[in-house]
Amino acid sequence: MMRTRPLKVALLGCGVVGSEVARIMTTHADDLAARIGAPVELAGVAVRRPSKVREGIDPELITTDAMALVKRGDIDVVVEVIGGVEPARTLITTAFEQGASVVSANKALLAQDGAALHAAAEEHGRDLYYEAAVAGAIPLIRPLRESLAGDKVNRVLGIVNGTTNFILDKMDTSGAGYSEALDEATALGYAEADPTADVEGFDAAAKAAILAGIAFHTRVRLDDVYREGMTEVTAADFASAKRMGCTIKLLAICERAADGESVTARVHPAMIPLSHPLASVRGAYNAVFVESEAAGQLMFYGPGAGGSPTASAVLGDLVAVCRNRLNDATGPGDSAYTQLPVSSMGEVVTRYHISLDVADKPGVLAQVATVFAEHGVSIDTVRQQGKDGEASLVVVTHRAPDAALGGTVAALRKLDTVRGVASIMRVEGE
């Protein structure tokens, strides 16, 4: 049975994502109404540039005053696709005060202020949904929050930034260096003019914080996430990776410690075996690998960005939030009951692939091996290559705490026979 009074939606932001949300709300209005059980109506669209022509959107709906729209008093759901911390935070908080539910795609804001926003939603008995904030169209937040609600997630390992995956894939397949691959990504529109947020891992770190919090039912702040960008990955690193049967990906990794008493979250480039499902994720696609106690290994794959895919996720949330409004209920909210502490990077257990430039003379390997042993790091393989008095030593370790691995590298740098550390890369996914 269909309710006839429509649910009113305020759309904040009308860029690539917002315009797609508006378009689909109009062209697929009948489907949305059937799935929700009531029609949804676009009640207003807040934009920065009102003069821009927006095909398919009634000009009367356009306003530059987002706050007035949110405060109008008749809005059931606010869809926030502005991005950035302010004014989005104030607008969302106001929306809850006004009795609206909120659908957001704002990873930066959620990673920074998720707890406060969830608290505001709960205080007013409303929903805060944000599937689109992580990995675009890929259903991930809902599967973690709901499908796996009866399971215990131990690990989330993902490619959650399309720009950097495009660049690394390019380097892998063409042998290009970082700058060259970045230039191509920029020319094709996969990288922004200022690519810092992507290539330095800030975007992925925000997503890692959100994923870790949901996966482990605890609170993980952006500052808790260890972050290394991928600007220093070289063609030589890819050559080394290939020799090991690996490729290199920028990974977001959220893990529960072996004793279950703490969690970690980190973003850095890493070698992963070519046989790992994440190794074959090409171009700007995203994929997230989830390991849980009962389900085992799951993977979710799809487009991680773009107007239409992100709009798909926003609209899925919009349908859910509207259904909840009609039911006078709310969906699963914040779940941080475990209050597990977040350990630092030093406590993460991982493996290193280390390339050293060393003197080509007897005894060097013994010296180097001694340093590893002194730090309690066990060596898996060593490969030595020498010519003309110069030599390189490639060491792959067994699993050890990152602090011990870091300490080993620092001590190696002090050896007379070690001329330089050419590269250090973690090895994951084995």
Add this chain to the structure above:
Amino acid sequence: MMRTRPLKVALLGCGVVGSEVARIMTTHADDLAARIGAPVELAGVAVRRPSKVREGIDPELITTDAMALVKRGDIDVVVEVIGGVEPARTLITTAFEQGASVVSANKALLAQDGAALHAAAEEHGRDLYYEAAVAGAIPLIRPLRESLAGDKVNRVLGIVNGTTNFILDKMDTSGAGYSEALDEATALGYAEADPTADVEGFDAAAKAAILAGIAFHTRVRLDDVYREGMTEVTAADFASAKRMGCTIKLLAICERAADGESVTARVHPAMIPLSHPLASVRGAYNAVFVESEAAGQLMFYGPGAGGSPTASAVLGDLVAVCRNRLNDATGPGDSAYTQLPVSSMGEVVTRYHISLDVADKPGVLAQVATVFAEHGVSIDTVRQQGKDGEASLVVVTHRAPDAALGGTVAALRKLDTVRGVASIMRVEGE
């Protein structure tokens, strides 16, 4: 805030899945309570063999009278993991009448009677959830029903039967024939003593019916699904597939027609390009590829069967259903509002890979090509191999209606110069 009165769960069936459900409900009781907002209590377990020792389950909970358990009057949720149509159907219907919600893993029953069961759930204002019925632990029903509720799904293409994927993978990697690979699957416990339901595609067809109904918001009955098993796939077919850069998988394919006015659902072996994400799904794993208008291409991957993975899906549903009970609400129920007709296999547009044994003499190719042209089927490639008066002709067609392709093959069989049709395989995923 935690409600203290527990929600009472009746577990029907305590085999590989049921015993895992009971185990996790006990060992993870605190987590489940925190995530639901109230404790859940295992109130009774209906089994066939009460004498069997069931570790971790209070013997007082065991009963052989499933109906009495369902009718006890204090059950909030019935978890049905018996399988098969009866007595499961009657038990579930009674559960709704008694005011309980139901979580089921029963694909056969849902494919056959989903509409009636959904109607019973709705009549009594209760939930019917069944994530575990399709692709085990992989979140698929919920993403299709909820995450993609604002999108338009056009295609679902999946490996939804682990037994047959194990067999086909074995044939692919080892060059083994069907019988040999089946024997190994049986020895390793991947195939049942009577493998008919798996190898003849009945299991996959039930899942295809469920997926098509949810994806297209319409009603697809088991009888609507075209079904071909994979017992006739040969080592020679794999060799042909390799020559085309393909492998062979048993696929469940649900499609919306190009004009959007009808849908099809089918299960059959097919060649798919090695570059397709489904081609690299190994062993008994399942994976489902979803194409939708806004999201684009998504893939969901994971273990499709087994006690623990299936229990994970059941418990995720249990948490959701319990939350709904506390909210005095129901989740998204049946959604068949589009009422799109299901077209027959003849209307499916696909490609054929056909191997013909032909006479090795001039003019044969011209004759064969004429038959294709007469049926309006356009040829993509032809490969001719001949020796000692015998020859084989491998024809790969362009896309055409299955009826036209089938008609072509029938006409080819009547040609004097065609000694036999060695194999016919559809080509998908391009």
